Amino acid sequence: MNFYDVIFYAFAILTIVSAIGVVFSRNIVYAAFALLFAFFGVAGIYVLLAADFIAVTQILLYVGGILVLIVFGVMLTSKAYDVEVKRGVLQVVPAVVIVGAIAGTLIGVFMTTPWPISNFAPYEETARPIGALLMTQFVLPFELASVLLLVALIGAVIIARREKGTKPR
Amino acid sequence: MMTLHVGLYHFLIVSAMLFALGIYGVITRKNAIMVLMGIELILNSANINFIAFTRFGLMNLTGQVVAIFVIILAAAEAAILLAIVLNVFQQLNTVNVDEVDKLKN
Numbered sequence: 001m002n003f004y005d006v007i008f009y010a011f012a013i014l015t016i017v018s019a020i021g022v023v024f025s026r027n028i029v030y031a032a033f034a035l036l037f038a039f040f041g042v043a044g045i046y047v048l049l050a051a052d053f054i055a056v057t058q059i060l061l062y063v064g065g066i067l068v069l070i071v072f073g074v075m076l077t078s079k080a081y082d083v084e085v086k087r088g089v090l091q092v093v094p095a096v097v098i099v100g101a102i103a104g105t106l107i108g109v110f111m112t113t114p115w116p117i118s119n120f121a122p123y124e125e126t127a128r129p130i131g132a133l134l135m136t137q138f139v140l141p142f143e144l145a146s147v148l149l150l151v152a153l154i155g156a157v158i159i160a161r162r163e164k165g166t167k168p169r
Numbered sequence: 170m171m172t173l174h175v176g177l178y179h180f181l182i183v184s185a186m187l188f189a190l191g192i193y194g195v196i197t198r199k200n201a202i203m204v205l206m207g208i209e210l211i212l213n214s215a216n217i218n219f220i221a222f223t224r225f226g227l228m229n230l231t232g233q234v235v236a237i238f239v240i241i242l243a244a245a246e247a248a249i250l251l252a253i254v255l256n257v258f259q260q261l262n263t264v265n266v267d268e269v270d271k272l273k274n
Binding site for chain 1: 174175176177178179180181182183185186187188189190191192193194196197198199200202203205206207209210213216217220221222223224225226227230231233234236237238240241242243244245246247248249251252253254255256258259264267
């Protein structure tokens with residue numbers, strides 16, 4: 001157990017415990033806050049995997065963007081007098097069976113497959129080579145992603161601004 | 170092999186646990202926003218796999234680029250889903266996925 005391992009276990013436990021909090025919390029606001037810590041834990045795991053650019057992107061986009069969106073959604077869809085935003089669960093027993101089967105299968109496959117492991121040193125900084133890849137090998141998916149983001153955001157605005165009772169044109 | 174020393178397998182197992190928890194959230198939750206949180210957990214677990222294979226596997230930086238695309242798609246998906254949820258809440262006054270069954274009647 002060196003320092004790297006200790007940090008890894010700390011981030012892994014933070015991530016998994018927060019994810020358990022997200023999934024099992026009875027209060028949707030607590031679940032949103034647990035999701036915040038889960039995202040931070042995943043960002044720490046990215047740092048341990050020498051993916052600095054993705055880690056920063058994760059914090060900026062997930063914590064700064066998606067989580068804020070989710071919290072807005074929570075606030076706009078729960079009634080003001082309903083402080084304890086309790087929401088039920090359904091199909092717990094089939095869910096446990098399915099999730100157990102999926103997790104068992106995944107972990108079994110992960111453990112038994114002889115993955116090819118390289119001995120390359122990790123990249124010292126990834127932003128520059130990622131930028132080069134995005135502009136050369138992945139330029140078509142990159143442009144498609146930009147168009148998709150534009151379409152999705154315009155569509156989201158149009159869907160969300162439709163007033164109650166009005167017919168879509 | 171599986172040792173206490175952190176290698177590829179540890180990251181894969183963390184990702185598998187995160188994936189299973191996300192699936193559990195998607196299946197059991199009634200609230201549509203909680204379902205969205207489960208989906209975000211699933212996407213994060215997939216990203217951990219991509220980046221772990223970038224670090225340990227034989228695919229240079231491709232995994233990280235794919236992870237960026239996954240994050241972009243997650244952002245677009247969250248925006249669309251929240252717009253739909255807000256609209257459903259305006260129309261039906263609920264966001265529970267089991268109560269939105271207007272098409273049945």
